[in-house]
Amino acid sequence: MRLRGGLLLSGVFLGGLALGTVAQPLTRAMGQNAPSDSTYQQLSLFGDVLTQVKQNYVMDPPSDKLIYNAINGMLSGLDPHSSYMNAKQYADMQVQTSGQFGGLGLEVTEKDGLIEVIAPIDGTPGARAGIKHNDIILEINGHSTDGLALDDAVAKMRGTPGTQITLTIKRNGVNTPIHVTLTREVVKIEDVKSKLFNTPDGPVGYIRLSSFDENADPHIRNAVNSLRQQAHGSIHGYILDLRDNPGGLLDQAVAVSDDFLNSGEIVSTHGRHSQDDQVWYAQNGDVTNGAPIVILTDAGTASAAEIVTAALQQNRRALVLGTKTFGKGSVQTIMPIDNEGALRLTTALYFTPSGKSIQGYGVTPDVKVSDTNLPDDAFFAQLRETDLLNSFANPTGQAVAPLPAAPPLPAVASQIQAKPPQNWPAFDPTKPDTDFQLQMGIKLLDGMTRAQ
Known part of the structure; x- marks a missing residue:
């Protein structure tokens, strides 16, 4: 998939500011659907305000900055995911979806005037420093982020490779600020x-997918082949880890879902114009040959990752273990604008095979398991789509054929604890035995195999 007219499903991580003029491109872009007289009256109002600001503001603000902020305000007032990208931001986004970019590797958003972490990307400075989903970034190099625009915060965290930056973080369950210095x-x-785990019931293939960039599908297939070779034959079952996966490209979500299915609907999209509605179905060719699958999720599992989770869960192909997902059910189209960057506009909502939208609700796991035994903090509760300013209300579901009846959970599911015990070791990403959700996933997978 390419970006012109392409569909993007990553969450709220690229802010948008704009440069350009207003009325002339509007008429050119809309053609026969040009604005009514009332729209032009409102544009005249905008021009009057712009004139007053230019003539009377305490300092003379650059005109390009005023237009830049005005367009950004128009789009951010629609929903949390529509934005304008100037030429540099557009180039950065293209690099990001190709799988390489500069910075700390943190996906962030803005909540109640605070900069909040959606997810650290695996293998990046942010992940290695132990920064977590829902961490609040209070300061950047000693300067408060209170009221700081998301774009400005991202710009401050980016910089020349090899330079250092210090973040001050507030974390749920920790009473004092945490200071982290990153390079x-x-x-x-x-x-x-991917990694092969040997269990008493047989080898388990673990696959961690951290984002849906343009190589997700071939890399998943390569991982399955590699695990099969390591096991010298059949695999007992697979763990698909989608925790802290913020999403990405729609075509890759469809392709990855299809990797594990032989038939059934994967996802559908419905927009303002019915002729643009689409439905994707799985084709025969399950790369795991029907082996049991457990998907791991948390509140950082968003968008494209939710499509895969819902498709496999609702087609009765996998069980989901973890916590409820983020709940982003909208689709953005990237519309390049000549020499001026690109518009990222919400053009559709997507629906799972059940005909329902996960917008605001997320995917509910079959077996609820938290990664921590800390009590919930009301203020620093798990950030989800409904917490974002101007998020969509969940639409009415589409009428569809009923799904196959859900099979009963294996008996072992009733023995799985919802939280790790008090004596569970502190999580260490280099030690799988400390990952409570993963260990419970393997336990569930063993029970699924015995139930077959």
């Missing part, structure tokens, strides 16, 4: 990692 680097996204 910026060129971030190369290793979107897929």
Whole structure:
């Protein structure tokens, strides 16, 4: 998939500011659907305000900055994911979806005037420093982020590779601020990692997918082949880890879902114009040959990752273990504008095979398991789509044929604890035995195999 007219499903991580004029491009772009007289009256109002600001503001603000902020305000007032990207931001986004960019490797958003982490990207300075989903960035190099625009915060965290930056973080369950010093680097996204675990019931293939860039599908297929070779034959089952996966490209979400299915609907999109509605179906060719699958999720599992989770869960191909997902059910189209960057506009909502939208709701796991035994903090509760300013209300579901009846959970599911015990070791990403959700996923997978 390419970006002109392409569909993008990553969450709220690229802010948008704009440069350009207003009325002339508007008429050119809309053609026969040009604005009514009332629209031009409102544009006249905008011109009057712009004139007053230019003539009377305490300092003379650059005109390009005023237009830049005005267009950004128009789009951000629609929903959290529509934005304008100037030429540099557009170039950065193209690099990001190709799998390599500069910075700390943190996906961030703005909530109640605070900069909040959606997810650290695997293998990046942010991930290695232990920064977590829902961490609040209070300061950047000693300067408060209170009221700081998202774009400005992102710009401050980016910089020349090799330079250092210090973040001050507030974390749920920790009473004192955490100071973290990181070294910026060129971030190369290793979107897929795999590992073979040997269990008493047989080898388990673990696949970690951290984002849906343009190589997600072939890398998933390569991982399955590699695991099969390591196991010298059949695999007992697979763990598909989509925790802290913020999403990405729609075509890759469809392709990855299809990798594990032989038939059934994957996802549909419905927009303002019915002729643009689309439905994607799986084709025969499950790369795992029907082996049991457990998907790991958390509140950082968003957008494209939610499409895969819902498709496999609702087609009765996998069980989901973890916590409820983020709940982003909208699709953005990237519309390049000549020499001026690109418009990122929400053009459709997507619907799961059940005919329902996950917008605002997310995907509910079959087996609820938290990664921590800390009590919930009301203020620093898990950030989800509904917490974002101007997020969409969940639309009415589409009428569809009923799904196959859900099979009963394996007996072992009733023995899985919802939270790790008090004596569970602190999580260490280099030690899988400390990952409570992963260990419970393997336990569930063993029970699924015995139930077959």
